[in-house]
Amino acid sequence: MVMRTIIRSTGRKATFTEAARRAQIVECAIEAVCEFGYAGASLSRVAKLAGISKGVITYHFASKAEILEEAVAVVYERGAEFALRTRSEAFDDDADPRDALRAYLETNLAYIAAHPREINAVVEITRGHRDxxxxxxxxxxxxxxxxxxxxxxxxxxxxxxxxxxxxxxxVMAVAVRRVIDGFTFQMLAHPDTDVAGFTAEVVALFEHATRAGSESP
Amino acid sequence: MVMRTIIRSTGRKATFTEAARRAQIVECAIEAVCEFGYAGASLSRVAKLAGISKGVITYHFASKAEILEEAVAVVYERGAEFALRTRSEAFDDDADPRDALRAYLETNLAYIAAHPREINAVVEITRGHRDxxxxxxxxxxxxxxxxxxxxxxxxxxxxxxxxxxxxxxxVMAVAVRRVIDGFTFQMLAHPDTDVAGFTAEVVALFEHATRAGSESP
Amino acid sequence: MVMRTIIRSTGRKATFTEAARRAQIVECAIEAVCEFGYAGASLSRVAKLAGISKGVITYHFASKAEILEEAVAVVYERGAEFALRTRSEAFDDDADPRDALRAYLETNLAYIAAHPREINAVVEITRGHRDxxxxxxxxxxxxxxxxxxxxxxxxxxxxxxxxxxxxxxxVMAVAVRRVIDGFTFQMLAHPDTDVAGFTAEVVALFEHATRAGSESP
Amino acid sequence: MVMRTIIRSTGRKATFTEAARRAQIVECAIEAVCEFGYAGASLSRVAKLAGISKGVITYHFASKAEILEEAVAVVYERGAEFALRTRSEAFDDDADPRDALRAYLETNLAYIAAHPREINAVVEITRGHRDxxxxxxxxxxxxxxxxxxxxxxxxxxxxxxxxxxxxxxxVMAVAVRRVIDGFTFQMLAHPDTDVAGFTAEVVALFEHATRAGSESP
DNA sequence: CATGAATGAGACTTCATTCAT
DNA sequence: AATGAATGAAGTCTCATTCAT
Known part of the structure; x- marks a missing residue:
């Protein structure tokens, strides 16, 4: 018996093995982009990383673009889910904005620290991918x-x-974003980074940078 | 009379026209990278932008890598030169470090504002270029x-x-650097950005972020 | 009870459902050739037209060639059967040859008018199919x-x-044949062609072209 | 010195050798289509026939379609030129229409007899080529x-x-055209066909088919 | 100095076919 | 009887590089 679970937007029915293969291929594409850069992430390399033939890839995906775009979507979904799971209370409308900022920084940096290669790949793809x-x-x-x-x-x-x-x-929003994005490279270059310490420093940086004048530290 | 100078480690002699051609090609390579991304910057496109044949390029450069590496070197040289020319006094050893930070931010952002496409190309190259x-x-x-x-x-x-x-x-150094680098995208996406205003905001951001507790702004 | 008949030289037994599937696939192959041309009629497209998976096709046919060759055979059989059914008397050995010619033209054009897409597909296949x-x-x-x-x-x-x-x-035989074959394109390009009028014109054409000098129309 | 002669619509300047290569490739493409059919005329086969590498083809032509379309254009030009050269007087507005018909048939059949493979290739291309x-x-x-x-x-x-x-x-126009087109296959299948005899027969066929009732043969 | 021409590797993709379930 | 999965050959096309002129 073949279980059918996911109906994809292409109209193709997806079985478990299909979903697994697609996931595997997406994962290997992420790995390839991280390892060889956007320009160097050829389907050959993805196939080699996956230990499958190139034909398997084009059987499961209509085009290379589809793989890359799915990779971006998958990583973003995971990030959003992670944020909700770990600190959703801090993003309530009536939470203290300073707590929200702190939570935003902490969840983002924590997620990057846990998945630096994925994030790096997504950055590469969003920068490099063209029509x-x-x-x-x-x-x-x-x-x-x-x-x-x-x-x-x-x-x-x-x-x-x-x-x-x-x-x-x-300007502050852009700055926060750039610092967060930059943490990816920090983690890739120094996987043994003291994440807690780095995070505390970044949080302190933006607390000083944003706090109202009269306030005590 | 033709002036000759040794300009490259290959030992090739270079005339003025040779130097001019190299410069032109490097400039067009930068433009191509900015326009089409690292992956899309083929020698064909560089040649088309320069209005010359592909053969000219490979006559003046041993490989595509040489062009890209020269592009990076050239842009960095220009940036350093710009910094020295505009605010060298702020980088003296005995200058106030807070003035030096301000000067660092201002010169970097000013340079990016003046040459966003070059910088962007260099970022693309340093990220994408592989052996x-x-x-x-x-x-x-x-x-x-x-x-x-x-x-x-x-x-x-x-x-x-x-x-x-x-x-x-x-951590602070990394943060400063990321914010500066990120300004490139700001300038590319919004070429009409109020540079002075943006710069003032960034300077204020880091002054607040770094200043000793007892100090007044 | 399941009727079994030997239908192919391969010796495979065929049930009704088998025969029906084969017929369906052949029909869709004809449609695919007509729609996309011989070169564009891939098994994928045939499968899509039939609403089945590609595997079904290769289960029922040993090769793509077998499908195409069966398609040609089927259409020719139908044509011959149509001719016999509608005007068999005209092809008796002692019928007037001028009546036979007229009947030949009329039955052929009528058949083409009724099934232009099949005929077109067969023409495409006989022209395009190679070993x-x-x-x-x-x-x-x-x-x-x-x-x-x-x-x-x-x-x-x-x-x-x-x-x-x-x-x-x-020469006359070749000419007759070419005019008949050409009617296929007429019907495809102009499905609303006045078939009776066109046929009458063609019949008149060849009656004038062939009739003995002394004869009156 | 390199002579530049032809400015093509693509804006590329064409030298003699470029024009010669293009012509050679077009010729070999025609040959390949004739030999292997539209579907079988791959660039590999064209390259093999030309005795060059596949890359040469894509250097001189932007796409396979460009080659095929140029082939069609070239053959039609040659045909038109041939018709003008051999019997232009018959196509004057005040020429006898029956003479014009005869001339039309004769020039077309003569051209086909002289270049059956080209014509066949063009027919294959016009039938098979899709966007x-x-x-x-x-x-x-x-x-x-x-x-x-x-x-x-x-x-x-x-x-x-x-x-x-x-x-x-x-209807008569369509018939004439089909008979002419069909002559291509006659010539390919029987290269030793008596062209003059075949032509005379075809001319007679259409003279009988078209002539006004009162007229003598 | 410059360039047009050529090349071969490798990119993405399509396809007919085989196979395990 | 059916099908999803996998494969490898071959297709078109791009590209960096080499070479003769």
Whole structure:
């Protein structure tokens, strides 16, 4: 008997083995991108990492682009799920914005520390992946909307409530994001990084950078 | 009369026209990387941008790698030169470390604002460029040594002199660097960014983040 | 009870469902050839048209060639059967050759008008289908023997009986055949063609072209 | 010195050797299509026939489609040129339409007799060549306009002048065309065909088929 | 100095076919 | 009887590089 579980948007029915193969291929694609960079992540290398023939890949995916785009989606889903699982209470609308910022930094850095290679691969893909005309598939508008704007909103609200000093929410949001993204390289270059210590430093950095003037440390 | 100078380790002599051609090709390679990404920057596209045939390129450069590596070197040289030209006094050993930090941020952001495409290309190249085995040519060790360590040293000295609060010089250095690098994308995505305003915000951010507790802004 | 019949030289037994599947696959292959051309008629497309998996096809047929060859055979059988059913009397040995020619044209054009897509597919297959070395499977000798020679014989006999003028039976046979074959494209390009009118014109054409000089229309 | 002669529509300058290579490749593509059919005419086979590497082909042509389309254009140009060279006077507006028909048949059959393989290849290409979506590139509209309509016009005019009997100009035009096209297969299957005899027969066929009732042979 | 031409490796993809279930 | 899975050959095309002129 063959169990059918997932109906994918392509209309293809997916069995367990199909889902497993797809997952395996996506995982190996992530690994290949991390190991050889976006430009060096050929299907041959993905196949070799997976220990399968190249044909298997094109049997399960319509195109290389489909693999890469699924990889990005998968990693983002995992990240969102991780954030909810570990610190969802800090993202309630009525939570203290400073607690929210701290939680945001901590969950993001923790997730990166746990999965640096995935994150690195996603960064590579979102930077490198282009459509047939050479235009980026994951444009900056995408990051603005999904990543920057929510942070901006957090800062704006905190300022209205008097919890943050007066600064440009946008610039601060961009800065926070860049520091978080940069942690990926730190973890890749130094896998033995003291994550707790690094996180505490980053949290302190942004607490000093944002706190309202009258407040005590 | 034709001036001749040894310009490369290969020992090839270079005339003015040779140097000009090399410079032109490097410039077009930078443009190609910026436009199409590292993976999409083929020699064909570089040649088309330069309005020359592909053969010209391989006549002047031994390999594609040589072009890319020269591009990185050229842009870094320009950046260093720019920093010296505009604010060299701030980097004297006896300058106030807080002034030095401000100057560092301002010169870096100003340079990026003036040449965002070059910088972006260099980032793409340093991330994407690999040797035949897929190993990065511009490893993280290189950035550590050239970029992070000098910043670290600045912070350490400032702390010793009591000008900065007690934080991890390394984490702060990394954070500064990431925020600066991230400005490239800001400029590319929004070329009409208010550079002065953005810079002031970033300077304020790090002044708040680093200043010794008792100090007034 | 399951009826079993030997239907193929391979010796495989075939049940009704087997025969039905084979027929369905052959029909979809014809459709695929008509829609995408010989070169574009892959087993994937046949399977998709049939709403079955590719495996089903290779379960019922030893090779793609077997499908195509069966398609040709099936369509020819149908055509012959159609001719016999509609106008068998005209092909008796003692029928007037001019009536036979008229009947031949009418039955052929009527059959094409009724099944233009099948015929088109068969033409595509007989033209395009090759063995591994690239040699045509349905060579011209096959058409000569099956199609041209009977027509030639009709003309020769008509001339002997004084019913046709003196012309080359072979050239006339080839001409008749080409005009009939060409009607396929007419029907595909203009499905609303006035078949009766077109047929009358063609019949008139060849009556004028063949009739003995002294004869009145 | 390198002579530049032809500026092609792609904007590429063409040298003599470039033009020669392109011509050679087109010729070998025609040969490959004729030998292996449209579906079997791979670039590998074209390259093998030309005695060059596959890369040479893709250096001179942007795509396989470009080769095939150039092949069709080249052969049609040659045919038109041949017709003008041999019998241009018969196509004057005031020439006798019956002479024009005779000339049309004779020039077409003569050209086919001289170049049967080219013509066959063009027929294969126009039938088989599809765009990315599977739609024919050389649709029936193209043939209608370029080939059928001029013939129709010839017949219509001849009827107005009382030189032809009353028949459907369109059906007659289609018939003439099919007989001419069919001659290609005759020549390929029987290269030793008596061309003059075959032509005379075809001319007689259509003279009988078209001539006004009162006229003597 | 410059370039057009050629090459072969390797990219992605399609396909007919085989096989285990 | 059916099918999903896998495979490897072959297809078209891109690319960095080499070479003769």
């Amino acid at each position: 047939a005309d050479g235009r980026p598939v994951f444009g900056s508008a995408w990051e603005e909307r999904e990543v920057i704007e929510p942070l901006e909103e957090l800062f704006r609200e905190g300022q209205e409530r008097g919890r943050f000093r007066d600064f440009s929410p946008r | 035949a085995d897929g190993r990065p040519v511009f490893g993280s060790a290189w950035e550590e040594r050239e970029v992070i360590e000098p910043l670290e040293e600045l912070f350490r000295e400032g702390q010793e002199r009591g000008r900065f609060r007690d934080f991890s010089p390394r | 591994a070395d690239g040699r045509p499977v349905f060579g011209s000798a096959w058409e000569e023997r099956e199609v041209i020679e009977p027509l030639e014989e009709l003309f020769r006999e008509g001339q002997e009986r004084g019913r046709f003028r003196d012309f080359s039976p072979r | 990315a979506d599977g739609r024919p590139v050389f649709g029936s509209a193209w043939e209608e306009r370029e080939v059928i309509e001029p013939l129709e016009e010839l017949f219509r005019e001849g009827q107005e002048r009382g030189r032809f009997r009353d028949f459907s100009p369109r």
